[in-house]
Amino acid sequence: MTSSDRLPMRRALLSVSDKAGLIELGRALIDKGVALLSTGGSAKALREAGLEVTDVSDHTGFPEILDGRVKTLVPQIHGGILGRRDLESHRAQMDAHSIAPIDLVCVNLYPFAATVASGADADTCIENIDIGGPAMIRAAAKNHDHVVILTDPDQYGAFIAALDQGGTTLAERQLWAGQAYAHTASYDAMIASWFARQRGEALPAVMTVSGTRRELLRYGENPHQDAAFYTTGENRFGIATARQIQGKALSYNNLNDTDAAFEAVAEFDAPAIVIVKHANPCGVATAPTLVEAWKAALRCDPVSAFGGIVALNRPLDVETAEQIATLFTEVIVAPDASEEAKAVLSRKKNLRLLLTGGVPSPVSGGMTFKSVAGGFLAQERDAGRVGPEALRVVTKRAPTGQEMADLLFAFRVAKHVKSNAVIYVRDGATVGIGAGQMSRVDSARIAARKSMDAAEAAGESVALTEGSVAASDAFFPFADGLESVIAAGAKAVIQPGGSIRDQEVIDAADAAGIAMVFTGMRHFRH
Template identity: 75%
Template sequence: MSQPSLQPVRRALLSVSDKTGLIELGRALVAQGAELLSTGGSAKALRDAGLPVTEVSDHTGFPEILDGRVKTLVPHIHGGILGRRDLPAHVAQMEEHKIAPIDLVAVNLYPFEATVASGAGDEDCIENIDIGGPALIRAAAKNHPHVTILTDPAQYDSVIDALKAGGTTLEARRALAGAAYARTAAYDAAIATWFAQKRGDLLPERFTLAGQRREELRYGENPHQKAAFYTDGSTRPGVATARQIQGKALSYNNLNDTDAAFEAVAEFTDPAVVIVKHANPCGVATANSLSSAWDHALRCDPVSAFGGIVALNGTLDEETAKKIATIFTEVIVAPDATNAAKAVLAAKKNLRLLLTGELPDPTAGGVIVRSLAGGFLAQTRDNGRVEESSLKVVTKRAPTPAELRDLMFAFRVAKHVKSNAIVYAKDGATVGIGAGQMSRVDSARIAVSKSAEAARACGQSEPLTRGSVAASDAFFPFADGLETLVEAGATAVIQPGGSIRDDEVIAAADKAGIAMVFTGMRHFRH
């Protein structure tokens, strides 16, 4: 089959919701001698700009009906788009039925995604489901050997340049066709997701996922891996919605770690700071000010904090900014920052400052997706929260009010530490964190080792875990894990419970004279 390569445009259909660049495109087409067909608001905009335009209803001889729901779904339009110019039978049929070829189609769709994001009612959302637009796009993309399809104003300039040179190439039309199908796929995915959410089905039989590439990254986790950052249209505050105030582009690892840090700091209402390294918190604290919270978070593991990510749950002030600036920090993320704080950080050219405007809701729902060979896993977000009223005291001694506050804090931190997770805390700050070990005992011991290093750094002879409380993200399968916490100096423990050896673990706690509470909820994080 012979296929034309350089395709001039003799007739174009322009029907766009987003009219950015429409007039410039129309002028370029008219300058090349093309006839313009259009509908509704697009036709009016072109006409108001002084461009000759034929209404689709005049071209087809069939009026728009059903409040505009049917205007382009007619043979004179789709025949003109789908007819193959290289097949004599197609050409003959088009001539027989007086169907004029359409060489370029520019369509962008009703703003369904934006309508949903605005909180509009069901009727408005449904009315913004485009029918004719996707049909036009898919038809033009299918016949890309002969038709140029435009679905985004960002594509106009290159096509305008091509028209001036005589027409679009087959290679360009094929690329535009691929982009067109990606757009309709994402559009349909958004609609399918909305319907699933309306019926409360977050994990439907057919799971649709679509994203818009925000930027290509220099590389992925490692330099030999390619990577890109995609947004999914969600309005959840975080790295995708943040304004970058300063610093170089974020890397794959920066983005991943920043998301982890910001989600963790959003757990707390008092002024809080979270320092993350390799997606794990290495220091977390709450206090009466962000400056004080920073001091206590840093004390937990000052070595790991070097080159880390810092998240705050309030407006970054000058005093706190000065403290953070004393060590090498990759990223600071916060809802806002004072001008004085921005001025302090401006001297750190490589430090990225991200401002989100608000915090994510840790209790909100949503779905998290992870790829596997041959498929992917999807689960709802871990928005579980343990309240004091749901705790079950299982030892002879109940925790003191101070211990209880620290237990709640430590368990909330453990939710954001990779399993197996052990968190020691005292006075609203972490004093030891063990993460990602195959054995829970090893996590407990690593946390103590880190705590001892931190103690030496601040001139103390004993680990900071002395007199602390401890949290475990899941139950202790044996008493040895609990005994390790006791050896480290923990006076109270919070854990989910549920082991077949709970009685042994409780007995070990009673023998040591410590308090222990069960949450009934675990927080595995793999």
């Protein structure tokens, strides 16, 4: 790119809510002889830094009116931005109406999202919907052949470097113009979503989803797929709020599995550990301490746990860190960690440690999305939860107190296991997990087989499922699925119910002398 391709600067309009980098930008422009126009707080900040600036109202000869709602929506501003310098007719009209060209527009918008997040009332939120800002941004981006548009303080460094080279190039202006339209589209999407929520409409006729790229990933699920991680601004502790303390870069699969693990561990109030492999839990346990929960979770399936993801719902302590460090683990995610725990894990250079700052609410709202050809599916997050009062005992024998506690635990785990899911639990820990099978019978049998393998690895001769309880994420369509669970040694079962053959399944339970409860709620997870 030669110097003749670069666009010189004569006049700039700076009007920003985020003042980061504003003074440095203003000083760089003045050093190059660029005149500054500004409004309100931006003009005040520039003057306080000793920089010469002209108020927009002085430039236009028209005062700010309607409590500042109208200050830049005037021909002297938009004509100066939109006028094409390469058209004689545009130049003539600008001269006839005393409209001076504006070569740079630096605008970021009223903090609508932050205002909503603060819990402000509807009137305050509406007052923080920017009108003039998006209009100037879109005008400058449209006329990027002749005008620079900056919407993010992160862009200022590259712009200042371009100034030092004699001005911006067309390629640079095209880049910033595209980013500007993405900025206003995201802003409008937030506003549209807020209005939908105000109407109580979770699934509006037109749904706009906006994300900000946090990082490019090496690849997606497989090396031939490109991928990136985007954040939506949802106010929810998790992967998007996590700080990576150590370890190599996270992959697409790491992020997906870590999210699955952290959402699952958030289900439990007591200290809990969830171990995930390929987005499915392979060990879940609660206990009085995290280290006890770790040992119980690992016992369920130590083979699958190798190279897995470990999630905790409490800050990581040094004793638990020492135990986890004995096994090859890809990621540990927790709300926080002690300095001693961090020191222990620092010896594992490739292990990623993520600290989220908190645990998400398992019963909070929000949306989840899945792409399909030509569109996407949207649904509310599965925030369903059943308590003892919601259960219906359908067998002659009712569960014991311990069985009831384990049944509720098992059903919470089932919510996070791919369908068809069958979960065996004993004493607050999973002892067998069957996931993602086309047949519920196969899920029950696989979980029992893996339980026997785990028992043999621990030097025991009886499957861990003996004397357990079992959960099914959906109803048993035939008695054969329940009979497989009974054969594995389960003494009580929790399932949604609702099959036309429920009575056949109940009769099989009664014949075996086991207890069974219906939840009336299923937890499919595809």
